[in-house]
Amino acid sequence: MxxxxxxxxxxxxxxxxxxxxxxxxxxxxxxxxxxxxxxxxxxxxxxxxxxxxxxxxxxxxxxxxxxxxxxxxxxIFQKIMSSIPKVNPQDTLNLFVQFDNYGKLIKVLPNLLGLYGGPSESEQKFYSNEAVEILKRVLIDATNSSQLLFEHYLNGKEESQEAVDRAKKHNGGAVKMFSGSLNMIDPSNKYRLEDKLEIANTVSDNLKKIWKYLEVENRTELMDKVTFFSRESDSPEIREVLSKLATNLSKSK
Structure with missing residues (x-):
């Protein structure tokens, strides 16, 4: 014994x-x-x-x-993130430099999410803070890039085939970024609730800024997801944020 x-x-x-x-x-x-x-x-x-x-x-x-x-x-984590150039929405004189910066973020995103976006519950809890910082950066840069593209580069060129093609490609990528970030909120994912709330707020703040640039099918896809999580989220604070966002977007043109 x-x-x-x-x-x-x-x-x-x-x-x-x-x-x-x-x-x-x-x-x-x-x-x-x-x-x-x-x-x-x-x-x-x-x-x-x-x-x-x-x-x-x-x-x-x-x-x-x-x-x-x-x-x-x-x-070390901060060095990694700071070494990826940010999109500066104020630098309208160097649009292609800013578009290139956004391209670099997209290029390294698989590496970042491969490290910190683990599928297991233990990984999600352990790296929750880092995952949300990565997604916040993606959403903010996607928004800044959209504003530079539509308000400056494509302004006055809306009817050209180049503008149509570039807008469609960019919006398709932006939708993936916002849709993927909203997936973090899913109750099946075990990120910390405060981090999920931060993502919901970041989505809300930025999606409103680019909503007018999105095509109808893009809007429908994102609205469906926002509406779904406004009802199904495991946090009342998140449900409130997304409910207000859905109402705001439904009134936007």
Missing amino acids: KIKFILISVLLTLNLCSCQNKETKAGIDIRESGFPDIGKEWTDADLQKAFEVLQGLKKLDTFSLPRLEDEKTSD
Whole structure:
């Protein structure tokens, strides 16, 4: 009986240690894993190298990635995000530079979501804050890019075939960004409710800005999803935000 008690105690201790390691990223030192120096300005090659290192670390331990709430690795996550150029909606003199910046974000998005957008409940809870920061950045840049495109680049060219094709392509991409971000709110996803609410607010703030640029089929798709989650979300605050958004959009032309 004493031996059995000792074995149970050891197993409980190991399980506790495992949980503690999960919270501290299993003690893996990212900076000693070939990660680019965060003290210098990164090139595109540095950013790609960072993704490769993190992908390798995640294969060793799912919970080893840098996080905003971890004082030891918060600066690493911030370096990754800051190394992806933002779309500046005020820079109307360099439209193609801003469109290129948006293109770079879209290009690295699979890497970002591959790292922080895990399908498991444990990953979603652990990386909830990082996932929402990535999606917020996507939504804001998609909105800024849309405003530059429709209000400046395509202004006066609306009837040309180039304008029609470019608008259709851009709107199709924007719809995917907003629709995918709304999926985070689904009750089956286990991100933190406060992070889901932040996404709902970000969707609301930005979708209203580009609604007038969207084609009818784009509007219908997004309105259906907004309306669905305004009823089915597991948070009354989120339901309120999306209900108000649906009402606002229904009145927009």
